[in-house]
Amino acid sequence: MTVCSVGLVIIEIFSSAPLILGFLRLRCLLKFPFIYSLLLAQCSRKSRLVAPQIEVPKQQVFKSYKDKVVYILQRTIDDLDEPSSDLKWCLHVIKNDFLQISNSILNSNNIGGKARRFSKTQRLLTFDESVETGVLNSWVAQCLSGITNAVTIRDYSSSSQVLGPSLSVVPAPILRQKSGNNNSEHMSLEKDHRPHKDIVQFEALINSNNFNAFELHSVTKKNSLYFMMQYVYQKFDFGEQLRFDSSKYQTLSLKIQASYRDNDPFVTYHTSTHAADVVQSVYYYMLCAGVQDMCKATTFDLAALFLASAAHDVDHPGNNNMFETKTHSKLATLYNDIGVLEMHHAASFFFMLEDDASNIFKNFSGEEFNRMRKYVVDNILFTDMSRHFAFLNEIKAMNMLDNFDPAGKQKPDIMKALVHAADIGNQGRPFDICKTWALKILSEFFQQGDKERQLGLDITMLCDRKTTNVGRSQISFIDFVVCPYFEAIASILPGMYYAVDQMKVNKENWAQSIEEYERLREEKGNENI
Incomplete structure (x- = not known):
């Protein structure tokens, strides 16, 4: 057919006979219906591929x-x-x-x-080939039960490793069976001699000041915050005591964890790992430092503390409030330059509760919800460093009150003080842990300073990598910010003195590192931090 068409075109070009030309033109006219039908079919086909146009009813009202x-x-x-x-x-x-x-x-x-997809049967983040929420919850239960050697997992350095083969559960496995050839899986296990870590060890670590959130983050396949939230949920029986639905609480925990920008290269400190560390710190203050007994903290108080601790930095961009204000960011405009990030963190948490799947307060009365909301919002807003010194003076004044009652009128302020203490209290950890945190916060600071330099802005204090000595910066932070704050808290809550003692030890260690950090600053401008 194609050859005939080409031949007819050639004849039309070179022939001058009227009869032949007339035949060819008549042929073209006869083709029009055929061409029209082809175009119609093509248009019909495209219309089927295009998604239907959805008109939103004008009377429809949307909250967001x-x-x-x-x-x-x-x-x-x-x-x-x-x-x-x-x-x-x-x-x-x-x-x-x-x-x-x-x-x-x-x-x-x-x-x-295989592409990972959300489970169709749950409103939770579960994947066929990743850590399931059921697995994590089982780990928590095993921790709290005190059963040793019940659950062990390998400490892989890469989060892309499949957890399935590395999970060993007694007496029965709790991961779904994976499809495919299992023989190669068993062969890889025989060749894998990496050391095991016992998840049960974290029961002891959670109840000590030696808690290492980075280690927990690795062991739980980057689910440290979810783990800690489930830990306190089960430890204090929030489901029974506060009528929190377990499914909604799990969904909320996952949403909070996911709202941290853990994969943003500019966010090295304010991650879900930091939030997990703050949750554990508050837990340790309450139970191990005796604050719960002294303040007679109820389950309601504890839930507010832990939720605020978990959500206190959600969606943190890796910049401080000063940077947001100087750059006239959308958040700064939205919150009128006042407590910009803290306002955003608190609002983000309560936006999550608008989804019924994560509304753990659904069974609360209006009065209960309002009380919880004020509790959580206040705890988050008072992590704003611009309030630090005024808040420090308030804590000092508490100890001078004749009617000081940590279980009464002063309890809300003490609770706020503890969340803020946990937020800035890394210097109260053993030196190897506090050093890791210090380098991570300075990495964020230096990256902010780099952006300020590029934008032609004044570089915020401690954010200039070319002039900041890491050792001296940490000594100044201990002397002028964090140690006086913990001393003030310890004056009314004596169980907190352990942190003050550790800070003094860490200060000596930082002093010994000043010369080395000065050399790194002069030679490389802290470019590796």
């Missing part, structure tokens, strides 16, 4: 942009004969506020060539 997007996506899916699984997955992600899931959980490097 998210609700409108969810509505449009849902209508689109409903109107399609065979909506793709990816489109349904997108709706699930947006509907459940999982847009900021960290790559440590949702890794782009699919294992075994």
